[in-house]
């Protein structure tokens with residue numbers, strides 16, 4: 238059964254490309270060997286995303302190249318599949334070298350717990366994927382209309398159940414991988430398969446999802462992964478240190494379009510609870526069938542309305558629940574109580590219940606590189622080379638040096654001190670430590686304004702304002718993106734900035750501290766002096782009038798958003 242509003246004649250061009258792609262192969266192999274251009278064929282561009290990469294160009298160099306009548310400087314952004322953000326020490330070492338040889342060299346930690354490389358030329362794309370594969374890494378299905386990287390609460394210190402939930406995240410990932418063998422043929426020179434039955438994909442069929450699909454697993458009370466910003470969120474229900482089951486929430490998403498109320502950010506809505514004390518089968522079945530419902534009912538005519546959030550608003554939660562119960566063959570229970578009372582990373586050293594040590598490093602906007610003042614990339618490489626650490630990435634774009642035995646802690650501490658990583662992490666102001674910015678310029682094709690290259694200098698000035706009002710130690714969640722797609726989840730920040738044009742940002746205020754209330758558009762297209770003026774006013778009023786322990790997001794909501 239499917240939604241009859243999806244008329245075949247009105248299918249979007251992406252739908253037609255997917256269906257005629259021969260299980261996502263298209264003509265990618267031919268595009269890669271075309272030496273005349275750094276570009277790939279137009280129809281291969283949406284397809285190559287399913288393989289984990291985006292064709293981009295260096296936007297800083299567009300004008301200069303156009304003046305010389307050269308084609309744009311094309312390259313790929315390549316994204317790894319790292320469920321729950323985990324990377325072993327050996328994999329880090331491999332990644333360090335692959336990035337150095339094939340990309341700009343910067344390892345970019347994303348807001349969904351993984352790593353991206355930028356600036357990978359077409360000739361280097363295949364060697365990069367091959368090198369990843371040799372390190373036991375893959376890029377399959379990290380982009381495109383498919384289930385993306387499954388994220389889960391990052392810090393094993395936060396819960397003795399972390400490992401169990403992390404394993405479940407991996408199981409969900411595997412269950413939702415596409416069956417295509419094209420990835421292995423194109424990138425890894427695997428033999429062409431003779432038996433096409435192997436590729437029969439009962440979940441994705443030949444249509445895949447109408448749009449990207451995102452799943453997150455949260456372990457309350459920390460909503461460090463922003464569970465309500467996902468298509469499908471699973472909130473762990475824990476009683477007496479035992480994992481009992483999951484509350485399911487659906488229909489979260491951030492993207493909007495400036496000036497178009499038809500496209501809006503939305504928090505996921507509560508659907509029901511699934512118990513797992515007698516096994517995970519029902520939970521896995523529910524997740525699988527939620528995808529089949531969206532596959533069948535999601536909008537395939539208009540990609541702007543194709544995310545699950547719009548299908549939820551179209552049919553309503555009672556319909557979704559009934560349809561899911563029909564397909565899964567069991568009834569959902571009522572949502573169990575849960576509380577989120579934090580949404581952040583814990584910097585510095587922490588020890589888990591097994592005695593292992595973890596050091597969370599502050600990485601400004603997720604950019605791991607070596608500069609004159611900080612050799613972060615080298616420090617992490619040295620830590621990896623000890624053979625005594627793993628790595629975990631957080632949804633706040635940081636890295637946790639992980640799983641360190643007590644007897645090895647001093648050696649890692651020495652490395653962190655040698656490279657001044659501890660000083661760097663401790664020095665980050667409270668506002669900076671919790672802030673995030675998306676990539677935006679110079680690589681993102683959709684950026685309207687700067688983001689990761691601008692937020693640090695804006696924060697320098699905001700820190701001065703905070704000091705003026707005696708608020709330097711005040712926690713607050715500030716996020717910036719270069720366009721309204723919302724890659725750093727600015728619409729669930731306490732204060733969000735969303736680019737409208739170079740140097741101009743819409744200002745959103747009044748989200749709550751824990752990611753459970755959307756903020757509201759306050760003023761449009763502000764330039765830096767106006768942003769600082771507005772913040773000066775907010776901070777002054779907050780310092781004078783706040784209630785005891787009131788968070789700034791709640792204060793702004795109460796004073797300016799009613």
Ligand code: SRM
Nearest residue numbers: 347348349351490491492544675676680681682722723724
């Ligand atoms: Fe995103 C598109 C970067 C997390 C919503 N996002 C893009 C692209 C690929 C631009 C493009 O389509 O050409 C950006 C590449 C920039 C670059 O040069 O690297 C991009 N998104 C990112 C990352 C790297 C931001 C970061 O600084 O960390 C994040 C990678 C996540 C990952 O590892 O998979 C990233 N993107 C998000 C999130 C946050 C999240 O998922 O929690 C969102 C909002 C949540 C959501 O999906 O609603 C997000 N990105 C989008 C959208 C809007 C989708 C929509 O519903 O319309 C686009 C545009 C699109 O898909 O057409 C987009």
Ligand code: SF4
Nearest residue numbers: 675681684719720724
């Ligand atoms: Fe690009 Fe916009 Fe995402 Fe920023 S929010 S990375 S500008 S798509």
